[in-house]
Amino acid sequence: MTTREARLNETFVVLADTLVSGFDLTDLMHTLVSTCVELLGADAAGLLLADGHGRLVVMGSTDEATRTLELFELQNEDGPCLDSYRTGEVVSEPDLATSRRWLDFSRHAVGAGFRAVDALPLRIRDEVIGALNLLRAAAGPGDTADIQAARALADVAAIGILQERLLRESQLLAEQLQKALTSRVLIEQAKGVLAEQGGIDVAEAFDLLRRHARSRGRTVRDCAQDVLDGRLSITDLT
């Protein structure tokens, strides 16, 4: 096994590990792009993820130069990453100088010193969540083995990213559930306080509370908290 192969295997192990144990998304993305440059023949690599509006955002780059970052950003209008993201396929161009594709992007890429490009989709089954952009200074097609390895890395990264997203969404939901539980308690307690203060029943107390909240443009929960804190009493509501 060559050094390159050994190092590549190691990278796969590291990536797979992040899926199982403590997960650091930034770390994962950095590992992915730097491996593309160190082992897979790219001179610069960028990882783009689609945001909520389908806009490709740079999440990791081996090159912090503004010109390079702009190259990634440009592709939101037209470019290999956009094509790869939309089709879910690898999109390659061996010579940007002579190509008639993505005129704006090609011009900027050549100006920044890059002649060849490969864009690999980050996908899980039918869902494409972004693209991995490999840029090379020299014209010519990328090495097939390199591209294949990069695709495999992208697949592993895609799983990790999706997993992290699901975890975040679940956590958000869990927090909202907790909030809903405590809101309910506050509101019921406030109903009791108001009912006793006014000598009315809890249903009527709730009506008054809701009306007050609506007229002030505040949530019932916030008004209930005020009742419990003594800042709002039945006399303020009638």
Place this chain on the structure above:
Amino acid sequence: MVSERTRWLLQRIDELDGPGTPLQRTCDATLPLLDVDAAAVSLLARDLSDGGIVAEAGDGAHAMIELQLDLGEGPALDAFRSQVDLQVPDLAESDGRWPGFSQAALATGTRAVFAMWLGIGAIEIGVLHLHRERPGPFVGPQAADARTLAEMCSTLVVDLGADGRQSEPADIADALLAPQRAVVHQATGMVSVQIDDGLETALARLRAYAFSHDRSLHDVARDVVERRLRFER
């Protein structure tokens, strides 16, 4: 990423092939898988002021949770508070740790109680409560299986919100939480005004009254809300 054992557990749950949601079926499966008589998946508010059963199997698990919420003590509450899994192999030997709860639970014939914390990441959402007439701890893979099943329940509870049928967490809470607990909170509010003191003190008074009159907290609360019972300062 799914272990052999987890796969095995999922297959057993599948085999049971009962009616109901995945959460209910997982809850049902805990009975044969962990050799217990009853189980309940309960949401719990962070400050333990409220909770609601979202799935139940066997007899009496619901009552066990309500009992602990009423008394403000019990292994389920401890497990939730500390974010741990608790085993109580024999309540009769629990050293007076939960005097009120133990007495009431033993009276129903329950000897062993288990409580697994439910959460997503570090966010707590509730507890998986199990109990058994026969005393004794978990044996063999049961403790690890209980933890795995608890995690499945956590995911499934949160899934209830994400499945499109109930999109608002507030709706989930309303749909899942027992309406009868509302009366306890209302009574707490009323009593706090009657005795001119804080909510915690008011709740303590209600609990003390229920205990000394051998009545449920819910019944006492209802009397307060329907103005058959008043408290004085």
